[in-house]
Amino acid sequence: MSSQQSWYGKLQNIDVRYVYLLVMILVAIPILAPIGLPVGKLSEETARLYDYIDKLPSGAVVVMIADQSPAAAAECQPGFEAILYHLKSKGLRALFFAERTDAVPFIESAMLKIYGATSKHPDYGKLIANLGYIPQGELGVRGLASDVFFTGRDAYGNDLKILPFFKDLKNARDWSLAIYFGASELDHVVRQVTDPFGCPTGGGVAAVLSTRIYPYYPSKVIGFLIGLRGSAEYELLIKKPGEAAAGMDAQSFGHALIIILVVIGNIGYFMERMRRGGGS
Amino acid sequence: MGVIETISILIASAMTISLFSYLWKENRAFRIAEHAYIGAAAGYAVLITADAAWKLLDPFLKRGDWHWLITVLIGLMFFFFFSKAQFWVYRYPVGIVTGSGIGVFLAMAIKSQLVEQVRLTTLVTLTKWDPAGKTPFDSAIIAVGVITALSYFYATAEHKGPLKYSAKIGIYFLMAFFGVCFGTTIMARISLLIGRLRFLFFTDPAWTLIPVAAALLIGTIVYEKRIKKTK
Numbered sequence: 001m002s003s004q005q006s007w008y009g010k011l012q013n014i015d016v017r018y019v020y021l022l023v024m025i026l027v028a029i030p031i032l033a034p035i036g037l038p039v040g041k042l043s044e045e046t047a048r049l050y051d052y053i054d055k056l057p058s059g060a061v062v063v064m065i066a067d068q069s070p071a072a073a074a075e076c077q078p079g080f081e082a083i084l085y086h087l088k089s090k091g092l093r094a095l096f097f098a099e100r101t102d103a104v105p106f107i108e109s110a111m112l113k114i115y116g117a118t119s120k121h122p123d124y125g126k127l128i129a130n131l132g133y134i135p136q137g138e139l140g141v142r143g144l145a146s147d148v149f150f151t152g153r154d155a156y157g158n159d160l161k162i163l164p165f166f167k168d169l170k171n172a173r174d175w176s177l178a179i180y181f182g183a184s185e186l187d188h189v190v191r192q193v194t195d196p197f198g199c200p201t202g203g204g205v206a207a208v209l210s211t212r213i214y215p216y217y218p219s220k221v222i223g224f225l226i227g228l229r230g231s232a233e234y235e236l237l238i239k240k241p242g243e244a245a246a247g248m249d250a251q252s253f254g255h256a257l258i259i260i261l262v263v264i265g266n267i268g269y270f271m272e273r274m275r276r277g278g279g280s
Numbered sequence: 281m282g283v284i285e286t287i288s289i290l291i292a293s294a295m296t297i298s299l300f301s302y303l304w305k306e307n308r309a310f311r312i313a314e315h316a317y318i319g320a321a322a323g324y325a326v327l328i329t330a331d332a333a334w335k336l337l338d339p340f341l342k343r344g345d346w347h348w349l350i351t352v353l354i355g356l357m358f359f360f361f362f363s364k365a366q367f368w369v370y371r372y373p374v375g376i377v378t379g380s381g382i383g384v385f386l387a388m389a390i391k392s393q394l395v396e397q398v399r400l401t402t403l404v405t406l407t408k409w410d411p412a413g414k415t416p417f418d419s420a421i422i423a424v425g426v427i428t429a430l431s432y433f434y435a436t437a438e439h440k441g442p443l444k445y446s447a448k449i450g451i452y453f454l455m456a457f458f459g460v461c462f463g464t465t466i467m468a469r470i471s472l473l474i475g476r477l478r479f480l481f482f483t484d485p486a487w488t489l490i491p492v493a494a495a496l497l498i499g500t501i502v503y504e505k506r507i508k509k510t511k
Binding site: 017018020023024025028031032043071072073074075100102132133134135136138139142150151152153159164169183187188190191192194195196206207209210211215219220226227228231239246247250251254258 | 299303304308321324325328329331332333335336338339340377380382384385386389391392393396397457460461465466467470471472473474475476477478481489
């Protein structure tokens, strides 16, 4: 094939495994030897979520909806932990539940990291409560929003009616914020919590989901963390740099490489077209 | 660190490396890790779901509200999926679950995703309502983007005259949207890689398997090349 003789033709037919290897190496280098590239200008979406939480009065209820699969956890979990840390430092109440079975361990992992314990923590049942997995996605969210005692017991078998956390709660009208963490869709939280009960929605979502949230922002979704970058920004806002901030160098390197590859790919494509005389 | 935790980390490390090995080519280590992951995830999901279902049901039964056992019967009807002769029974729980899901969804979807979207888009574009510090220029872009992108999907009339140009501009807005989606997808995938690499590099003793895997990979490549040469 004549196209394989030209350098751009060769580039277009390069074994994709070299690209994987290059990405792997370029992402690994800044992880092993951090450079400390600046995160950049604080995004408006992160700042609005932080400001909203920061202004909540002590004791306000924030519902943390865990829908992060192991695949989305790399992006969502640092944000989940950063927000939980913020809630703890402000004396806000955090109510957790998981929308998917594989998100259950991420709630416990965040509680262990921020509070050092789960159900044995002295604040458990007062400032934090974990309902565990609630099945049926949107139906489950609606059930809980309509009646906070919907599940009857928490993840550890405690009767919700005897926990002080729930003493002044009836439904989602008593919540100050519902934050969705995951990569699936946040629309159902707006549908079943924000619109019928007036509780605003927040998000700590995988970057790929961000484009679907903008139609609700900022009237329904008051702010959200976009992927690892949003989590890193939140970590910096609470002055507790963690996993996300540490990963930003690698993220920047990875993006730079992809941009270069896209440019090279396009140059190759257009040169090949020109060589063929402008035809497709 | 206890023995069980050490073994867990080594298994997680081996699984991660095995799954990454697919980037080189399909191989046995990848298949073992893939099947083990699917099996473990399915088993875990069944356990957690059963526990959640029992948790929801238990308070009603303790109060003596036995009629809630009907929900268990409806749930058990799902198992008729495996019966060729009584497959029709399976359709009832599917109908109940789908129907209740659609009912809850539709009731709010019309308000949240149609009426409210139209109302807020109109407010942003046609009035001075300014929820996110948007400038008139931003509002104008939103207005043009919404109208032209919608016109691209307008199939009742032939795309001629003004509609042709409107649809063409709409395509550019759609392409910009797809570009952003592509960029954020890349961001998500790289974040995933960062998460796994940080686990492999900084979790003791996960990193010990990296040189082992590298040696195995190089050995296999060299071995395969020799076999090829001898052939």
